[in-house]
Amino acid sequence: MDNSAVLWLELAVGVVVSFTLLGIFIWAVKSGQFDDSKKAMDGLLFDSPEDLQAAYDKEQKIKKLKQKKTQ
Amino acid sequence: MQVSCSHCGLEFDESVMITEPDNEELYFCCNGCQGVYHLLKDDGLDSFYEKKGNNTLSQPLAIDKDSSNFDKESFFQRYVKTTHEGFNRVDLIIEGIHCAACIWLNEKVLDQTDGIVEASINFTNNKAKVVWDNDIIKLSQIIDKIRSIGYNAYPYDKTENEIKATKNQRDYFLRMSIAIFSSMNIMMIDIAKYTGFFTGMKQNTVELIHIAEFIFSTPVLLYSGWIFFRGAYFGLKNKIINMDFLVSSGATLTYIYSLYVLFGGVGHSYFDSVTMIITFVLVGKFLEVKGKKNAMDTMDTIKANIPLEATIIKDGVKKVVLLDEIEVGDIIEVRAGEKASVDGEVISGSASFDESSLTGESIPVYKTIGSKIYSGTINTDQVIRYKALKDYANSTLNNIVELLEESLNSKPKIEDTTNELSKYFSITILSLALASFIGWYFYNGNFENALIIAISVIVIACPCALALATPIASLVGVSWLSKEGLLFKEAKFIETFAKITTVVFDKTGTITQGKLKVINSSLDLNDDQLNILYSLTSSSTHPVSVSVKDYLEQNYKNLKELELQNIKQISAKGLEAQYNNQNIFGGRDDEQSDYTTFIFKIDDKLLAKFELEDSIKDEAYKVIEELKQQNIKTIICSGDNTNVVKNIANQIGIEQYYGNMSPKDKADFISKLKNDKQTVIMVGDGINDSLALSRADISIAMGNGADVAIAISDIVILNDKLNGITKSLYISKRTFGFIKQNLTISLIYNLITIPIALLGYVIPLVAALSMSLSSLLVVGNSMRINNHKFDKEK
Numbered sequence: 107m108d109n110s111a112v113l114w115l116e117l118a119v120g121v122v123v124s125f126t127l128l129g130i131f132i133w134a135v136k137s138g139q140f141d142d143s144k145k146a147m148d149g150l151l152f153d154s155p156e157d158l159q160a161a162y163d164k165e166q167k168i169k170k171l172k173q174k175k176t177q
Numbered sequence: 178m179q180v181s182c183s184h185c186g187l188e189f190d191e192s193v194m195i196t197e198p199d200n201e202e203l204y205f206c207c208n209g210c211q212g213v214y215h216l217l218k219d220d221g222l223d224s225f226y227e228k229k230g231n232n233t234l235s236q237p238l239a240i241d242k243d244s245s246n247f248d249k250e251s252f253f254q255r256y257v258k259t260t261h262e263g264f265n266r267v268d269l270i271i272e273g274i275h276c277a278a279c280i281w282l283n284e285k286v287l288d289q290t291d292g293i294v295e296a297s298i299n300f301t302n303n304k305a306k307v308v309w310d311n312d313i314i315k316l317s318q319i320i321d322k323i324r325s326i327g328y329n330a331y332p333y334d335k336t337e338n339e340i341k342a343t344k345n346q347r348d349y350f351l352r353m354s355i356a357i358f359s360s361m362n363i364m365m366i367d368i369a370k371y372t373g374f375f376t377g378m379k380q381n382t383v384e385l386i387h388i389a390e391f392i393f394s395t396p397v398l399l400y401s402g403w404i405f406f407r408g409a410y411f412g413l414k415n416k417i418i419n420m421d422f423l424v425s426s427g428a429t430l431t432y433i434y435s436l437y438v439l440f441g442g443v444g445h446s447y448f449d450s451v452t453m454i455i456t457f458v459l460v461g462k463f464l465e466v467k468g469k470k471n472a473m474d475t476m477d478t479i480k481a482n483i484p485l486e487a488t489i490i491k492d493g494v495k496k497v498v499l500l501d502e503i504e505v506g507d508i509i510e511v512r513a514g515e516k517a518s519v520d521g522e523v524i525s526g527s528a529s530f531d532e533s534s535l536t537g538e539s540i541p542v543y544k545t546i547g548s549k550i551y552s553g554t555i556n557t558d559q560v561i562r563y564k565a566l567k568d569y570a571n572s573t574l575n576n577i578v579e580l581l582e583e584s585l586n587s588k589p590k591i592e593d594t595t596n597e598l599s600k601y602f603s604i605t606i607l608s609l610a611l612a613s614f615i616g617w618y619f620y621n622g623n624f625e626n627a628l629i630i631a632i633s634v635i636v637i638a639c640p641c642a643l644a645l646a647t648p649i650a651s652l653v654g655v656s657w658l659s660k661e662g663l664l665f666k667e668a669k670f671i672e673t674f675a676k677i678t679t680v681v682f683d684k685t686g687t688i689t690q691g692k693l694k695v696i697n698s699s700l701d702l703n704d705d706q707l708n709i710l711y712s713l714t715s716s717s718t719h720p721v722s723v724s725v726k727d728y729l730e731q732n733y734k735n736l737k738e739l740e741l742q743n744i745k746q747i748s749a750k751g752l753e754a755q756y757n758n759q760n761i762f763g764g765r766d767d768e769q770s771d772y773t774t775f776i777f778k779i780d781d782k783l784l785a786k787f788e789l790e791d792s793i794k795d796e797a798y799k800v801i802e803e804l805k806q807q808n809i810k811t812i813i814c815s816g817d818n819t820n821v822v823k824n825i826a827n828q829i830g831i832e833q834y835y836g837n838m839s840p841k842d843k844a845d846f847i848s849k850l851k852n853d854k855q856t857v858i859m860v861g862d863g864i865n866d867s868l869a870l871s872r873a874d875i876s877i878a879m880g881n882g883a884d885v886a887i888a889i890s891d892i893v894i895l896n897d898k899l900n901g902i903t904k905s906l907y908i909s910k911r912t913f914g915f916i917k918q919n920l921t922i923s924l925i926y927n928l929i930t931i932p933i934a935l936l937g938y939v940i941p942l943v944a945a946l947s948m949s950l951s952s953l954l955v956v957g958n959s960m961r962i963n964n965h966k967f968d969k970e971k
Contacts (some may be wrong), residue, residue, distance in 0.1 A: 110379075110381050110382070110385070113382065113385050114232075114385065116871065117385060117388070117389055119345035120389075120391075124358075124362065124456050127359060128355065131354065131738060132351060135347060135350060135351045135354070136347070136351070138347070139345075140347070141299065141301075141347060142299040142300050142301045142302075142341060143301055144277070144300040144301045145277065145280065145299065145300040145301070148300070149375050151228065151277060152228070152277070152281055156224075157724075160285070160288070167288075168294055168295065169442055170295075171264075171292075171294050171310055172262055174310075175262055175310065176262070
């Protein structure tokens, strides 16, 4: 493979990766995850295993409440 | 020794702290902090303190108000919506949020509460969305829960406008992010491109670089830059050539020219210029949109001042009604702590009203039969009844809210020099390009050659130097200002500031400290009596009592707090108490005086008298003198009485002053000055100034002012020092001078390069060098702006 071909390959991979990440970012912005700029900046501070567990428990709680309401 | 409170982190002397016998390491500054600390510990939420780190909180809000209002029908009608699953939803503003840990704590506590389906709080604007099941928990219980951990919550009405503003901000954020992402990539590619350009690079590598730049610049032009096309279209529709037109036409033609080069044409591509220009201008636009959204968020805080309902007396029976149901002539009852709902006149009782939201004055105003009551003001002591003179829609508070909303939407756009210049510049360049195309086509009959020369003229002339001339200089100016504690919300205010002719000041909190100070005193007291006076003033939070207490602490040593009995607040008079069978009184003197007075009596014998005045800020004298030296007119507009305003104005040398002005009077006065072709700056700090602030060419708020004033103002003086005005003026004038220099540099550059382009001599090397050189000149020149040390200059 000559140098030029390597460059083309790099360009293609680079573009695909960049645009995939960009796509994820667009989805995150559109779903309102960046509306609160301050919270987004501090988000990392609250990502401990306990916080993740709490988030899971919250999901379960919401599920139960919704089920109860529809019954 | 100073120790910090184990809950809020505020530091106090160890001797005044609450300690616990079983844990000597714990210190609390008040019972509230102690209560919240143990509550969190018991609920397993003590990791809050780890998350809080070194941040300090304010002491927990002690709210003893009944929350049952939140369960009323009228509240539900106005604020509560039903979700499609059948849950209830309310939008709240949470008071007392300081850091991310506060958000975490509130969300955590609510999430752990049974019956709450969702609770999410926005840290940027402290607004919360709460969804709950009303069969399991009542809204009042949710509010009590928030209050129990030291915060407060009040509802707000989420309007269509807010939803639209959030969507708009999201849209601009996405466009800007994509532009920044692409620009950063193109800048990296550019390093290879320009290195290769001067050291030699294979043609196929150059093509590869062009393709990469094409991929990154296309979304920037077509997606991020879309708003400029839209702006240019609406401008043309209204027969205005604006900056959007310059940006969009310059970027598009540069893009088309670069496409031509990419697909086999001769020359040098400028995809990088396309992205840079759009990104640069877009960042400024995003900040503008964000600023507007912030102002809208703060408006909701004012609206929360509007009471939900009022108690009216009809045929001798009390009835709670919604505000819209109040009619002119209705008799309304206002109890202590409640807000007046509509404007009216007192018919029975007397009480002190806190009118600070309207007048900015912190001392409550005494109201008796015949006195006027204004909506939104708070009754601080006794029950009164008054007759409604206006309905809710025409009352003061609603008027202010409506006028503010109107001003936010229609704040006049400042026509800046670059915008004006770009209008003529765009027309000239486009005409020259068209003329060169026609000229070359008729001269040599070669369509492609004629087109390339025409586009070269535009590419060479349009994007860089002129578009950079103002933003770069402004950026340097604004960052210098921010280092001095002067927050300019938009760079374009620099130009207007440099051209001001009149400065209008509010009095309280702007020219004066907003705090009363004892200026005269006559005391005939022994040590015991002095301690009684000290204890009496310590028992009240009224501004006059606090000032007298401060005065005693500063002038007397070894003061002791005694246990007074039967301390009573007498409506609009002062305080009464008993000590060792002696009757004690401290309060207002009935004799007329130019000052606020405080007298102290034991068993009706006058023992001390104090005269108090709001003190003028130290730097005020110098600031007024400096403004006068620069031929800038200075005026005071205040809600306080004219005599007090006159006194202050005379002391600092301001000839024009107005007292007894309502918020609307102030705003109308600003409009009148503007009609007289004055460029007006309004400096204020309260809600009562916000309407006038919104009307001025430039509005300045003091950093410790009301949230609304800060949100609406264009400039915030963070350290509250009045000399921020003269500093801003100096920096703005200097920056504006450099903007003019930059524009001159860019015009000279264009005068030299455009004829070369017109003659068809623009070879890629010349284009690349001249474009970079012109930008470097403008950037380099702008870097000289903050070359001056401010203190030396002054």
